[in-house]
Amino acid sequence: MTSAAEWQKARFAALDPLLPPPPPLPRGELVEAGGATGTIAHVRFAAGSWQRLWSPAQLQILSAVLPRDARAGMSALLSAWRERVALADAEPDSSCSVTWPSRDVEVARTLLDHGLAPQLALAVRAPAKGEAYSVPGVTVRKSSGGDLEEIVALRFEELRYTSFVGHGVVRPGAEALLAEEIRRGSQFGGRIWLAEEEGVTVGMVTSGKRSPVPGDALAGRLPPGEWGYLGTLAVTAAARGRGIGRALTAAAHDELFSPSLRGTFVSYNPANPLSPVFWHRQGYRPLWTTWAASPAAALR
Incomplete structure (x- = not known):
């Protein structure tokens, strides 16, 4: 039987040739639902730190391995995460986030439906010399x-x-x-x-x-x-x-x-x-x- 990790590896390879194989889930609070498995990392940046210029003070970061039905798996995982967030005493200066391949529009629809919004994109460019360009003065x-x-x-x-x-x-x-x-x-x-x-x-x-x-x-x-x-x-x-x-x-x-x-x-x-x-x-x-x-x- 094909595991969820193998389905995800194949899915990523089909979505975008530049996506590397998914690494193992990082350490964190385990959450499972709908055939999907995830870990939630809790990160807190110290007061006065550089990171707080570009982030809330506290983060919950979800990493996920989804089954063949990726939309349903992500939806179930987000619902389970919501219950964890509801039980937690979250600070106002905090955020919940998940990073996912940009071309996976099916999962993107699920993320939108669960109230998340795109915040940051990691974009790539093929290696090439800069095209000479100047501005007068x-x-x-x-x-x-x-x-x-x-x-x-x-x-x-x-x-x-x-x-x-x-x-x-x-x-x-x-x-x-x-x-x-x-x-x-x-x-x-x-x-x-x-x-x-x-x-x-x-x-x-x-x-x-x-x-x-x-x-x-x-x-x-x-x-x-x-x-x-x-x-x-x-x-x-x-x-x-x-x-x-x-x-x-x-x-x-x-x-x-x-x-x-x-x-x-x-x-x-x-x-x-x-x-x-x-x-x-x-x-x-x-x-x-x-x-x-x-x-x-x-x-x-």
């Missing part, structure tokens, strides 16, 4: 140690915008946390590209390279090998719509490219009115979508 260059103040200002503007349309949270001390993260990224080989107009910084994008390894956030999300990534892309409100973002990403893509590169990836919020259309035009397409809801509204 705008210079694109790598950042230096003297650019921290300008970079923090752009990152904070992007965080504030994201707080209206997605998962960003403007918390006390945000600028200091952003500055610390920028320094840490530079120490670990990350790059920051800046766009300047008449000596004023009007845009930025972060970039680097990563390889999925067991236990990290990319394990089970991307095939093995070296991947480039683009992180925060921010352009000042007054400078948007002129191709500055395109010029920044072209420079980053060109530097990241190598014959051994598997591809590049980005994360964006599907509800953001600017991000999806921009990234799709740069050759990216969603691979995974994270669905989420607050406990009060979730899993109806």
Whole structure:
């Protein structure tokens, strides 16, 4: 008899050739229903931590193995999860989430029906050099140690915008946390590209390279090998719509490219009115979508 794990492996392979084989369920609270099995990981981020800028303080993260009837299995699992959430004393600053292949529209329908909404997409692009692109009067260059103040200002503007349309949270001390993260990224080989107009910084994008390894956030999300990534892309409100973002990403893509590169990836919020259309035009397409809801509204 074919197991649910084997059905899911075959389902993922048929949905998208870039999906790696599903890894074993992570540790967590076990939940079973309708032939589906899941684990719920309970995560709490410390007050004043970097993670709280991009997440609620407390998370419940569902991982699932679904049977052949994936829609029914996910529906049963979400109903069982709802009972667990109803019994828990959930905090207002919390969220329930599940990450699932973007092309699995049948399961997406079930997630919508249970009150979850798409919050984050992990999108991928085939390896390619950046197509040269320039904007008259705008210079694109790598950042230096003297650019921290300008970079923090752009990152904070992007965080504030994201707080209206997605998962960003403007918390006390945000600028200091952003500055610390920028320094840490530079120490670990990350790059920051800046766009300047008449000596004023009007845009930025972060970039680097990563390889999925067991236990990290990319394990089970991307095939093995070296991947480039683009992180925060921010352009000042007054400078948007002129191709500055395109010029920044072209420079980053060109530097990241190598014959051994598997591809590049980005994360964006599907509800953001600017991000999806921009990234799709740069050759990216969603691979995974994270669905989420607050406990009060979730899993109806």
